[in-house]
Amino acid sequence: MSSLFITATNTNVGKTYTTIKLIEAFATQGIKVGVYKPIETGVVDFPADANMLLQACQKVNPKFHQLTPYDITAYTFPLVASPFCADIDKTINIQQIVNKYTQLQNYCDLLLIEGAGGLMVPLTDDYFMIDLIPLFKAQTLLVASDTLGSINDTLLSMQALQSRNIAFKWCVNRRTQNDTFEQITKPFYDAYFTQWQTLEALLKDSLFLKSHLHKNKKFML
Numbered sequence: 232m233s234s235l236f237i238t239a240t241n242t243n244v245g246k247t248y249t250t251i252k253l254i255e256a257f258a259t260q261g262i263k264v265g266v267y268k269p270i271e272t273g274v275v276d277f278p279a280d281a282n283m284l285l286q287a288c289q290k291v292n293p294k295f296h297q298l299t300p301y302d303i304t305a306y307t308f309p310l311v312a313s314p315f316c317a318d319i320d321k322t323i324n325i326q327q328i329v330n331k332y333t334q335l336q337n338y339c340d341l342l343l344i345e346g347a348g349g350l351m352v353p354l355t356d357d358y359f360m361i362d363l364i365p366l367f368k369a370q371t372l373l374v375a376s377d378t379l380g381s382i383n384d385t386l387l388s389m390q391a392l393q394s395r396n397i398a399f400k401w402c403v404n405r406r407t408q409n410d411t412f413e414q415i416t417k418p419f420y421d422a423y424f425t426q427w428q429t430l431e432a433l434l435k436d437s438l439f440l441k442s443h444l445h446k447n448k449k450f451m452l
Contacts, residue, residue: 234332234342234371238360240347240384244376245404247280249430250345251287253372256434257341260441265339266294267413268304269363270347270354273311275403278304284345294338315353320448323354325366332367344369349384350391364397371399374430377412384417402433 239255240247250266257264266288268281281300288295288303290391301307305328308317315323337343346352350361364371371392375385385401392399403420420427433439 233340234344234367234369236346236364236367236371237374238343238346238350238364238371238388239374240349240376240381242389244374245406245430246270246345247283248406249307249372249374250284250343250403251344251377253428254284254287254291254393254436256440257343260437261442262440263294263340264288265295265335265342266303267332267335267342268347269312269331270306270308271304272308272314272317272347274307275309278307280345281307292339294308303331303335312345313352315355321355324408325354325358328363329366350388361391361395361397365395373399373400373401375403377403377405377407377409377416379411379415381416400439402428402430404430420435 235253237246237250237389254264255267266284268278271278271280278300281304285295285298285300285303289298295303300342306314306318306323308314308319310319311318332342332344344363344367346360346363348360350359352360354360354362363369372389373385373392375381375388381403387397389401403416428436
């Protein structure tokens with residue numbers, strides 16, 4: 232069983248949107264895909280992100296039909312904050328997150344895992360979102376924004392992954408369709424990187440999609 236961890240350079244970059252699009256794209260390749268949102272904050276009555284993810288997954292994988300949004304999350308908290316700060320009573324147990332992951336693995340060939348915030352978002356006082364990636368032995372997709380400041384956030388996120396020898400692919404989510412992207416961000420990406428992709432291009436990249444048909448195949452920037 233293979234898993235792909237979707238993270239981002241910061242909050243509000245579009246991880247849920249990206250994950251939903253990946254569900255649809257992988258399904259077109261005949262991959263039985265599943266989804267997992269380990270922690271969602273800002274949940275008062277209902278986990279909205281988990282619900283959107285589950286609805287997308289249910290369209291392509293019958294084994295998720297009987298699940299609820301709470302079945303694909305390990306923890307939810309009402310406060311809009313990092314899991315550590317939102318978890319006022321300090322209830323987060325990493326093993327519980329692993330147990331839910333193991334359970335959902337049984338329902339799919341590829342489990343998409345959507346993180347919360349960015350890589351260094353704390354879950355506990357000594358455990359961060361990035362620490363879940365090797366725990367799940369997951370491949371990693373880093374999603375960057377198209378707004379001012381994304382260069383700094385992207386390079387720092389890449390350094391965090393590289394410092395832990397975590398292989399990853401990355402893309403830019405043109406979520407805002409900000410006209411200034413062509414002037415304030417793209418010139419540096421063109422100069423600094425041999426190649427890079429928008430999310431739209433990644434979703435059409437058959438090599439990226441088909442790489443997940445082989446659970447032991449890894450990719451690197």
